[in-house]
Amino acid sequence: MKITVLEHPRIRSEEHFNDIANTPLWSCLIGGYAVSALRQAGHEVDYMDTTVSGLDFKGTEDFITAQNPDLLCCNAVYFWEHTGWLFEMLDNLRHNGFEGHINLIGFFPTLAYQVILKHVSAVDSVIVGECENSLVKLAQRVEEDSGIYGIPGVAVLKNGTACMASPVKVSEDPDRFIFPDRIFGNDLSSASILASRGCYNHCAFCLIPSFYGRGPLWKGRSPENIVMEMKKLTEKGYSDFYFIDPNFIGPGKKGRERCEKLMDMIGPMNITFGMETRPDDLDHSIFGKLVKSGLTSLLLGVESGSKTILEGLNKGSKVSVSEEAIKICRDHGVEPEIGFLMFVPDASLADLEHNYEFLLRNNLLDRLDRTANLLAHRQIVMMGTPGFKMYEEQGRLKRYGILGFEGDVAYADERVKMVSNAVIFACLYVLKSMERPQSPIYWKKQGKDNGYEKISSDVNDYLVKVFAKFISMAKEDSNFFKSQQYRKMIITDMSKALGEGGQMP
Secondary structure, eight states: OEEEEEEOOOOOOSTTTTOOTTSOGGGGGHHHHHHHHHHHTTOEEEEEEHHHHOOOHHHHHHHHHHHOOSEEEEEOOOOGGGTHHHHHHHHHHHHTTOOSEEEEESHHHHHHHHHHHHHOTTOOEEEOSOOHHHHHHHHHHHHHTOOOTTOTTEEEEETTEEEESSOOOOOSOGGGSOOOOOOOOSOOSOEEEOOEEEESSOOTTOSHHHHHTSSSEEEEOOHHHHHHHHHHHHHTTOOEEEEOOSSSSOSHHHHHHHHHHHHHHHGGGOOEEEEEEOGGGOOHHHHHHHHHTTEEEEEEEEEOSOHHHHHHTTOOOOHHHHHHHHHHHHHTTOOOEEEEOSBOTTOOHHHHHHHHHHHHHTTOSSSHHHHHHHHHOBOOEETTSHHHHHHHHTTOEEEESGGGOEEEEOOSSHHHHHHHHHHHHHHHHHHHHTTOTTSTTOGGGTTSSSSHHHHHHHHHHHHHHHHHHHHHHHHHOTHHHHTTHHHHHHHHHHHHHHSTTOOOO
């Protein structure tokens, strides 16, 4: 039996230009894990990763038609307003005579399997949650043509209703999963690696607990297993790694001990790595070990500088803990990147001020690319998350996006929404300018003798000041926002700043 595992094309969003909330980082390895599981079970598998090959949707459709697999398994990633392109491609395949079984895996189909199966007739099944074990069983049933209903974790449409006989049983030992298959391109700059699965917290905005359907869950691979995979990748030429776990260190004493053992093992490998973790997982001792073993980059999931917002997000952390974690990083020579939600539906103007003061106090608004992101990030409410359910029960959520996967939430204070619209408009203007080669703040001009540093510093200062200005104006005159006068102001100011010889007002 022929099987194709597909990483479909992605199209960048104009509206969500800087948002990374559509799927957790470890989505990039889901297809590879699926391929490895199927091959280990003895199946013939073709792995088509269009993020490496560069195929567009028409080219992908032609490829699948030519291959004509018996089972097409697609790691379906939500890519905002363009997600419909994926379903259009699947519909085209059916229309043109493709008769193979079409299955979806990943975070998006797990959280939206009911609406996908009901509204996308081309899809035969969705694996809800961890895919490897269920996918192997599904492939066997498709090969035997013996009917697929009843496989744990596999959802199908029966009599117009999406049904799943039973949830998938989550593996207690992630070492049992064979290393993910990878397509090695020309870029060997950094390799993504997943050292654990799940998350031990239950933040209102996060997709991960809902993916498992069991609330907080965290399972770490053994240090020996992780190092074995890393050594195989160093043999391919990699010397830098990024751990795509949402919580690399892991919970409690056992998580810390495991992390320390892993650091002892990878220290002699002379590699560098990056990671993500919660602020409350860090202290000087563990961070010193991380740096000594090669840590060069870190994302801290701070989320807010407001006590009220942290509690509303069910973050389970404190502002003071975040500030201490930032200091620890800097004391050891690592400048942290920050996961932050400036705007959330329940925020007040006072919360925005707390966030702003937190970022200033901790010297996090002094670099243009970081400033533009931190000031603009907002909570994205997606189907299946605790926040989506809560706001829908409160009658504040309107479903939108493909299949209603996103939630447009009514803000508790309309002035906060107005400020968010204005700030995000300004920050996106800057971020898009940073991607244009002809712009004086094009990111590749950084560090060169071309005036970049001066102009980017001026633009950075402007964003910082205009944020405070918008909060003050929201308190005094909301008509400025209702009439969208801020758009004209920002475009005028930015045109002066980025024009030939222009100066920042």
